[in-house]
Structures are given as C-alpha cells and as structure tokens.
Amino acid sequence: MNEENLDIVKRVLFNREAIVSMIIPAIIYAVSYWKFGLVFAVVASGAYAIIASFFLKSTKYIAFFFAFLGLIEICIAWLIPDAWLLDTLFIKSLIGALQVAIAFLIFSILKKPIPQLFAEAGLPELKNWEFSSTETYLSIWQRLSYVWISIYFVKALIFLFFYPVDADTLVILNLLLGWPLHVSLIIFSVSYVRVQFSKYDE
Numbered sequence: 001m002n003e004e005n006l007d008i009v010k011r012v013l014f015n016r017e018a019i020v021s022m023i024i025p026a027i028i029y030a031v032s033y034w035k036f037g038l039v040f041a042v043v044a045s046g047a048y049a050i051i052a053s054f055f056l057k058s059t060k061y062i063a064f065f066f067a068f069l070g071l072i073e074i075c076i077a078w079l080i081p082d083a084w085l086l087d088t089l090f091i092k093s094l095i096g097a098l099q100v101a102i103a104f105l106i107f108s109i110l111k112k113p114i115p116q117l118f119a120e121a122g123l124p125e126l127k128n129w130e131f132s133s134t135e136t137y138l139s140i141w142q143r144l145s146y147v148w149i150s151i152y153f154v155k156a157l158i159f160l161f162f163y164p165v166d167a168d169t170l171v172i173l174n175l176l177l178g179w180p181l182h183v184s185l186i187i188f189s190v191s192y193v194r195v196q197f198s199k200y201d202e
Helices: 003-013 016-036 038-052 060-079 082-109 114-122 124-128 135-161 167-176 179-198
Strands: none
Touching: 016 038, 016 167, 082 114, 082 135, 082 167, 114 124, 114 135, 114 179, 135 179, 167 179
C-alpha cells in the first residue's frame, strides 16, 4: 500500500464516526468479557450501541440500526435463562452477520451504499467532487458494497462451522471477525475505490 493510500485508510479508520462505531465497541466487548463475564459484555456493548447512536450524525441511519441491535443484546441478557445464554448469543452472532449483510443490501437497493456513507463521513470532500453526482460513482460504491455483503455471508458460514461453541471461542470469533475483519475490508475498499476513481479523475 502506497503512502497516499495509507493516509486515506488512517483518515477513514480514525475519524470520529469510525472510532465511535467500530473501535470503542470492540474494546468494550473484549475488556468487559475478560473482566466481568459474558453477560456483562453483552449488556455493556448493547448499552454502548444505544448511546453511540446519538453521536453518529453523518451516518445516523446506520447508527439507529446499531442501536436496535444493542436493544436486542440487552433483551437477550436479561430475558434468556443462563443455561440457554451461550447458544442464544451464538445464534445472535450468526444472525448479526446476516443482519449486516442484509443491511448493506437494503442500503444498496436504496442507492445509499454503506461504504459510501462511511467514506464520505471520513472524507467530506468526496461530496464536492463533480464525479460524485454520476451514476458511475454510485455503481463503484454499489459493487464494493456487494463485496461486503458476500464477506458477511461468509462470516455467518464460519460461525456455523464452529458450532457447537464454548464461551471463549465465541468471544474470540466475535473479536476476530469484528474489528480486524472490518479494518481489512476498509483497506481493500480504499485500494479498490482509488483504482476505480483513477479511471475517471481528470
């Protein structure tokens, strides 16, 4: 990755939206689990998702989606008997991967690809680019969105592969297939989009 691409990745990963929606929740989940256990980790990450939704202005629709997932996590922790909790959280993780894929698909159908929303949150100047109003610009983001959709469907299959699962394995899967996967997709996305944009940038 060249220096310019690396700079863009840093701007996308470490802008306020990405830190609030991606980095902080991963840290909360990991620390809460190792210090206080699975139930506390679920409640803490769910509560954080709800609170964070009030601070994600430029990606507010995605934030509401995260808040909804946070409510589901809290309900699971409070309502499900302890004996069922692990299997229920596994199913929730599996469904969560499918939910993300479906969310990306829905936003793509609405012509609001989620990668585009996050990129424009980190790089507002994209919106001022004349090319951004073209169908080609949108189609680039749509194709990228389909890559994300495919990856999250694969993530769901990986969860299925490891079933039945113990608590430690479930947490490790959630961590490895959470923030690191997201970062890898962003790095790929930056490289892909720059190559595509270079064909049309005058």
